[in-house]
Amino acid sequence: MSISARNRAESERATRRTLWPGRAGHGFVALYVALLIAFGVVPTGYAIYFAFTNAGNTFAGFSNFTDAAADFRFLPAVGHVALYLVLWLLSLVVLVIGLALLLHRLASRRVSKALRFLFYIPGALAGAASVMVWLFVLDPTVSPVAFLLRALGLATFDQVVAPGGLPLLFTLIAFWTGAGGWILVMYGALNNISTDILEAARIDGAGAWQTARRIQIPMLRKWIVYMCILAFAGGTQLFVEPQLLSQASVGVAGRDYSPNQLSYDFAFQNNNVNTAASVSVELLLLGLVAAAVFVSRSGFFDVD
Numbered sequence: 160m161s162i163s164a165r166n167r168a169e170s171e172r173a174t175r176r177t178l179w180p181g182r183a184g185h186g187f188v189a190l191y192v193a194l195l196i197a198f199g200v201v202p203t204g205y206a207i208y209f210a211f212t213n214a215g216n217t218f219a220g221f222s223n224f225t226d227a228a229a230d231f232r233f234l235p236a237v238g239h240v241a242l243y244l245v246l247w248l249l250s251l252v253v254l255v256i257g258l259a260l261l262l263h264r265l266a267s268r269r270v271s272k273a274l275r276f277l278f279y280i281p282g283a284l285a286g287a288a289s290v291m292v293w294l295f296v297l298d299p300t301v302s303p304v305a306f307l308l309r310a311l312g313l314a315t316f317d318q319v320v321a322p323g324g325l326p327l328l329f330t331l332i333a334f335w336t337g338a339g340g341w342i343l344v345m346y347g348a349l350n351n352i353s354t355d356i357l358e359a360a361r362i363d364g365a366g367a368w369q370t371a372r373r374i375q376i377p378m379l380r381k382w383i384v385y386m387c388i389l390a391f392a393g394g395t396q397l398f399v400e401p402q403l404l405s406q407a408s409v410g411v412a413g414r415d416y417s418p419n420q421l422s423y424d425f426a427f428q429n430n431n432v433n434t435a436a437s438v439s440v441e442l443l444l445l446g447l448v449a450a451a452v453f454v455s456r457s458g459f460f461d462v463d
Contacts, residue, residue, distance in 0.1 A: 203443065206436045206439050206440055206443075207436075207440055208436075209432055209433050209435075209436035210223055210224070210433065210436040210437040210439070210440045211223070212433060213433055214433065219433070223433045223434045223436070223437035224437045224440075224441065226434050226437075227421075227425070227434050227437050227438050227441070230421070232415040232421055233418070233421060236415060236416060236417050236418045236420070236421050237418060239325070239326065239416050239417060240394070240395060240397055240417050240418060242326045243325075243326045243329050243330060243394060243397060244391065244394045244395070246326055246327060246330040247329075247330050247333050247334070247390065247394050248387060248390055248391065248394070250330055250334055250338075251334065251337075251338060251341065251386065251387075251390050252383060252386075252387065254334070254338065255338050255341045255342050255345055255386070256345060256376065256379065256383065258278070258338075258342050259342050259345035259346045259349060260349070260371050260375065262274060262275065262342070262346050263346060263349040263350070263375075264367065275342070275343055275346065277339075278338070278339035278342045278343065279339045279340065279343060280339070281335050281336050281339055282336060282337060282339045282340045289332065289335070289336045290332060290399055290400050290403045290404070291403070293332050293335075294403070294404070294407050297316065297319045297320065297328070298316045298319070299313060299314055299315065299316065299319070300316070316407070316408060317408055317411045320404050320407075320408045320411055320412045321411070322411075322412065322413060322416075325401070325404075325412060325416065329397065329400050329401070332400055333394070333400075337390070337393070341386050344382065344386070345379060345382060345383075345386075348378075348379055348382045349375060349379070352374070352375060352378055356374060357370065357374065360373075360374055380457060381457070381459055384453050384454070384457040384459050385459075387453055388449070388450045388453050388454075391446065391449045391450075391453075392446040392449070392450070395418075395419075395442050395445055395446055396419055396442065397416075397417040397419060398417060398419040398420055398423070401413065401414075401416040401417055401420055402414070402420060402423075405420075418438050418441070418442060419438075419442070421438060422435040422436075422438035422439055422442075423435070425438065
């Protein structure tokens, strides 16, 4: 091939790259959008349709929402999840950030890697599988920490899963399952902070606490907000943990502990799909409103 022909070929390839600079990116985004529409937008629209219609497929206004709110189990279920969310978000923000900062300050890279791996292992389990593990941990007759449970005065499984302690219990399960991944995310974000900034703070006399409070945590703000948005949305969908505990304890934990369980009960026990859909739509709106508040108050999309 002559030099001129080679130059023309290279010029054509460069032109094609210029015309289609993000072909691979467009392909990935198109696949995501297709999946989002199929498994996100369409089911959401379907739920909204059912929420505003009755069994005869005629428009019912807000009657399904009022029927759900009038159910004697609705307000207690909302209260249960509200208390759980407070405990879950507080423990997540405080402990995840604290553990990530400790990992970042470890001098030994081997110890840091080993701890990161240990933190990640529980998150590799699916929600149902992790709850099954906890069923054994919480049963004093077979638990490896039975001595701790007995020291707390909990001699039977029914005492461990008594309704009064369930918010704390679900917080422990959720933290064990989901916090490890967020610790790794925060650790990675800390590694992106310029060492020049940290070195300047050290020269100015800032200790570990001052560096964390005045430099590292403020620079993690957007990651913390992102974590809170996803954790809040996931927390409002509480279902697997109380459902499995309810079955294992033969109803002691309650099968209507959370709004999601109540929605399930409406749909499959009362054959009332429309009221169940209204509860689902309310949970969706709650998540959207909370996300909007987090984003607007935190300056999530502000350019640094």
